[in-house]
Amino acid sequence: MAGEEGLKVVGFWVSPFVVRVKWALRMKGLEYEYIEEDIFNKTPLLSQLNPVHAKVPVLVHNGKPLAESLIILEYIDETWKHNPLLPADPYERARARFWAGFAEFKILNPSWEALWSKGKQQESAVNSAMEAIEKLEAELNGKQFFGGEKIGYLDLVVGWVAHNLPIFEEVASVKIFDSQKFPAIAEWKNRFLNHPIIKADLPDTEKAYAYFDKRSKELAASFYSAN
Known part of the structure; x- marks a missing residue:
C-alpha cells in the first residue's frame, strides 16, 4: 500500500542510514511504502532514483526522489512541520x-x-x-x-x-x-x-x-x- 502523499522509502534492512529515515517518518506519524533493495545486487530502480551514487536510502515524495539520509531528515522536518525534529532557534x-x-x-x-x-x-x-x-x-x-x-x-x-x-x-x-x-x-x-x-x-x-x-x-x- 502506498504511503501518505505518495511517500516511499527505498532501503536496505540493516543500514543505519535507512533506519534513521524510518524513525523520522514514524516521529511524524507518516505512513509510507517501504521498498527493500539488495545493495549487493542493485536493481535498475536504485540507479534511476539515485543516479549519482546508486545508494540507499532514497525517499520518494510524490514521485520526486531525494537521497542522503541527513538531507532526507531535514526535508521531512521542513515538509511536515508537526512534531519538529530540529530546534526552532x-x-x-x-x-x-x-x-x-x-x-x-x-x-x-x-x-x-x-x-x-x-x-x-x-x-x-x-x-x-x-x-x-x-x-x-x-x-x-x-x-x-x-x-x-x-x-x-x-x-x-x-x-x-x-x-x-x-x-x-x-x-x-x-x-x-x-x-x-x-x-x-x-x-x-x-x-x-x-x-x-x-x-x-x-x-x-x-x-x-x-x-x-x-x-x-x-x-x-x-x-x-x-x-
Whole structure:
C-alpha cells in the first residue's frame, strides 16, 4: 500500500542510514511504502532514483526522489512541520547540524573502520572514535535526549551508536564505548532504545550481527589482499 502523499522509502534492512529515515517518518506519524533493495545486487530502480551514487536510502515524495539520509531528515522536518525534529532557534539548529556531521565523520567512520581493520590501523580507529564520543558526551550535558526532553534530529542521526556500535564491538572484539567513561550517553542509549517508535524499527540484533560479521570478513580480505 502506498504511503501518505505518495511517500516511499527505498532501503536496505540493516543500514543505519535507512533506519534513521524510518524513525523520522514514524516521529511524524507518516505512513509510507517501504521498498527493500539488495545493495549487493542493485536493481535498475536504485540507479534511476539515485543516479549519482546508486545508494540507499532514497525517499520518494510524490514521485520526486531525494537521497542522503541527513538531507532526507531535514526535508521531512521542513515538509511536515508537526512534531519538529530540529530546534526552532536558528543557532541551535546550526549546532544540531554541526554535531550530526561530527558524528558521521568522527564517530561512525572510524567505528566502521574498526569493524574490519586489524592491528595498528584498528587501534587507531578505536582511539579516534573514543575521542569523538568523549566530545559528544559533553554535548549531551545532562539532557534526556540530544533534542532536549524528547527525541530530535541529532538523536536519530546518532541512534546507530545505541544499536549498531555494540554489534560492531562484538564482531571486531574491540571496546569503543565505555559506559563508565560516558555515563550520560549510556543513560541516553537506554532511553532511546526503549522508546516505542525507536523499538518499532530496530533491525533484528542476531541477524545484524551475522550480517556485519560476514561483511567485516569480506572487507578485511579485500583490503589486506590489495595492500
